[in-house]
Amino acid sequence: MNNRRKLVIALGASALTAPLCSFAQPQAARTFRLGVLFSGTLASSEIYFRAFFESLASLGYVEGKNLLVEQRIADGRIDRLDVLAAELVAARVDIIYAPTTSAVLAAMKASTTVPIVFSTPPDPVGSGLVKSLAWPGGNATGMSTLGSGLVPKRMELIRELVPNAQAVGLLYDSREPSARINRDSAVGAAKLLGLRIVEENVNRRDQLSAAFAALKKKGAHMLLVFEGSLGVINRDLVISLAAANRLPALYAYPELPAEGGLMSYSVNNVEQYRRAAVFVDKIFKGAKPSDLPVEQPTRLELVVNMKTAKALGITIPQSILISADTVIE
Numbered sequence: 001m002n003n004r005r006k007l008v009i010a011l012g013a014s015a016l017t018a019p020l021c022s023f024a025q026p027q028a029a030r031t032f033r034l035g036v037l038f039s040g041t042l043a044s045s046e047i048y049f050r051a052f053f054e055s056l057a058s059l060g061y062v063e064g065k066n067l068l069v070e071q072r073i074a075d076g077r078i079d080r081l082d083v084l085a086a087e088l089v090a091a092r093v094d095i096i097y098a099p100t101t102s103a104v105l106a107a108m109k110a111s112t113t114v115p116i117v118f119s120t121p122p123d124p125v126g127s128g129l130v131k132s133l134a135w136p137g138g139n140a141t142g143m144s145t146l147g148s149g150l151v152p153k154r155m156e157l158i159r160e161l162v163p164n165a166q167a168v169g170l171l172y173d174s175r176e177p178s179a180r181i182n183r184d185s186a187v188g189a190a191k192l193l194g195l196r197i198v199e200e201n202v203n204r205r206d207q208l209s210a211a212f213a214a215l216k217k218k219g220a221h222m223l224l225v226f227e228g229s230l231g232v233i234n235r236d237l238v239i240s241l242a243a244a245n246r247l248p249a250l251y252a253y254p255e256l257p258a259e260g261g262l263m264s265y266s267v268n269n270v271e272q273y274r275r276a277a278v279f280v281d282k283i284f285k286g287a288k289p290s291d292l293p294v295e296q297p298t299r300l301e302l303v304v305n306m307k308t309a310k311a312l313g314i315t316i317p318q319s320i321l322i323s324a325d326t327v328i329e
Helices: 003-017 043-058 078-090 101-110 147-161 177-193 205-217 229-233 235-244 269-284 306-312 318-323
Strands: 032-038 067-073 095-097 116-118 140-142 167-172 196-201 222-225 249-251 263-266 301-305 326-328
Touching: 032 078, 032 101, 043 229, 043 269, 067 078, 078 095, 078 101, 095 269, 101 116, 101 140, 101 177, 116 269, 140 269, 147 167, 147 177, 147 222, 147 249, 147 263, 147 318, 167 177, 167 205, 167 229, 177 196, 196 205, 205 235, 229 235, 235 249, 235 306, 301 306, 301 318, 306 326
Parallel strands: 032 067, 032 095, 095 116, 116 140, 167 196, 167 222, 222 249, 249 263, 301 326
Antiparallel strands: 263 301
């Protein structure tokens, strides 16, 4: 089974089975060619892509009816993105959907004319994806996660969780532009809170165990895991290593506490992917990316896993519990 069919079966099954009469039909009776460029793996992000394709279906775009999907998945190998992006441009797709910062940059390198839609870059302006949020000015637009802007609040939360902590560990893949931006924000926030930063740059799954051991040796009392494919693709191992090393960790995805992580403070990434389909629809109907303002989330979610807290011997402050959107018992 080739990759394109895997995408359809895993992510778009519900869209294919929905009745066509319930969809708002696109204005032109034609087949649209959508390219998908992703830095992570499909398996680790199935919930996000399902939301994206279901949203597309609700807008009238269904593969096998009026939508052709060409997808290129890097499976965590960010160095492959440039080649994969060039393949999509050569396939003459109408739009490239590139959810992450690294994927957008590769798509922009491959073409300055093919429209690009994104859903999770934390800093589209600082990363060079757009000239401004209000007027993107180029061939890319979409949704921003406010990632680097959330880092100071994440630092405050984890400091509140571990008030006697002196050092916070950072775990990231420096190849990802968003990780570098988040890291710089964390360094600034740590100074204000009187915390010391210790950090590990990890590019592969087999480096994670040594990275956690190094963070503990350097004196980390707590851990921040930023946005990016590292924490998503390897979340099972990251969560288990945090528990084994007794490191209270705060994540950038609400799915991680649901799978055993301690806490997250973030946007709802499912909604980010779902909303990105609206940008695709507008561009299919003739809008230019340069004229479509980048949208930012209006709601943030705090998720706490009480079972994990108990296993770590941590008492969650009442102030955090009151603020939490979801408390997992």
